[in-house]
Amino acid sequence: MREFIPPATRFVDLPAGFAMRHGGVLDGARIAYETYGRPNAARDNAVLILTGLSADAHAASHAGNPSPGWWEAMVGPGGPIDTDRWHVICVNSLGSCKGSSGPASIDPATGEPYRLDFPEVAIEDIADAAALTVRALGIERLACVIGVSMGGMSALALLARHPELALSHINISAAARALPFSIAVRSLQREAIRSDPLWNRGRYDEERFPRRGMLTARKLGTITYRSAQEWEGRFGRTPARPDGRAESGQFGIEFEVENYLEFHAQRFLHRFDPNSYLYLSRSIDRFDLAGSHDGNAVEALSRLRVEKALVMGVQTDILFPLKQQQQIAEGLSAGGADVQFLALESPQGHDAFLVDTGRFGPPVAKFLSVG
Incomplete structure (x- = not known):
């Protein structure tokens, strides 16, 4: 078990006694970040990006790390999120x-990985840590806070908890x-990981790693990340082998979509720690901007400024x-x-949003170019 930190990533230390929403505190915790472009003299040209569950801080290539980032086509000089501006x-x-600190990080109190001793993570904790990072810089x-997928939830929590931080x-x-x-899909993903005997209540290592659970969890997720329309268009019923036979025996991979x-x-x-997957997955399920299961989400959104x-x-x-x-648009408008x-x-x-830059890029560029 280890952390997976891109080269040239930088860090901000969270204050001692960082309180978590569902209990527990963190000491010696940090947040990983990367920056692109430069702050202007007034320091009013900052744009914060909050990511999906599995993304890192490396959104785009730069001198310190020339490898493509997870949003390479969107972030950069002359791009939709133009780092020249x-x-x-x-x-x-x-x-x-x-x-960033998580279950795979070393607990300074013990010198061992936190594993399941890491406090429960809420979307609100992610938002608070991001706000502290911005202010530490x-x-x-912020001129704008951009949130994608889980990061969109984090952005809403940031706007609710730090109302003066973003224009x-x-x-x-x-x-x-x-x-x-x-919630049901993510529940099955977590069950797949926890049901793997090598998960061992979070006490795995590189030698005894819950490989099968993670594979199943990721496959379930990948199925929901794309649409039935795309699966049909890309793969149809194309066999995995020219002879049409299943690989590795009677119930092995038979179709190209299975290969994918x-x-x-x-x-x-x-490339991702199973315990971190469990923690962040659960944080998505539990997030509710309205604060309760029967609360009015539009009303909660209308309070964001x-x-x-x-x-x-x-x-x-x-x-x-x-x-x-x-619903988000309706609430913000209200x-x-x-x-x-x-x-x-x-x-x-x-x-x-990760792959269809031709559709997502122009409206983002237009929105950011105004004002």
Whole structure:
């Protein structure tokens, strides 16, 4: 078990006694971040990016790390998030294993990894840690906070808990609370990990790693990140082998779509810590901006204070359905924000914001170019 930290990632130390929403405190914790572009003289050109569950702080390539980032096509000189104009800060979520403190980090009190002794993580904790990071970098107010997927939840929590921190907001493929279908999928993912005997109640290592559980969890997730329309268009019923026979025996991989799932799950396998996956997955399920299971999400959204917002989603997203982005737009508008809502027709489902730059890039660039 180890952390997976990109080269040239930098860190901000959280204050001692950092209190977590559901109990417990952190001492000696840190948040990983990367920056792109430069702050202007007034330090009012900062844009904060909050990420999805598995992303790190490396959103785009730069001199310190020339490898492509997870949002390479969106962030950079002349890009939709133009680093010639904006000072972009991307933080890795608290609870992750990509540099920020989480279950895979060393507990300074014991000298051993926290594992399940790490306090429960809430989306609100991620938001608070991001806000502290921004202020530690000398930024008093953000020009914009951008949140994608889980990061869109974190952005809403940041706006609620730090109301003077951001002037505007871009929310992409996110929600004010998780839906039952999404909770059910993530529950199965967590069960797959916890059911692997090598998980051993979180006490695994590189030698005895819950490989099968992580593979299954990632495959379940990948199925929901894309749409049935894309699966059909990309793979159809194409066999995995020219002779049409299953690999490795009667019930082995038979179709190319199975090959795809296996390849991407294997690639993810040792790039993310299983305990971190459990923690962040549960934080998504429990987040509710309204503060209670029967609270009014639109009313809670209306209390957020931003001057303007861009809210986007895609018709084919089954994990964070479009109606959830419509709700965000409605709530922010009710609070007096100038809101633009875009329902895009990308076939690529929830992951469209990562790969369909042709649709997502222009409205983001236009929104950021005004004002």
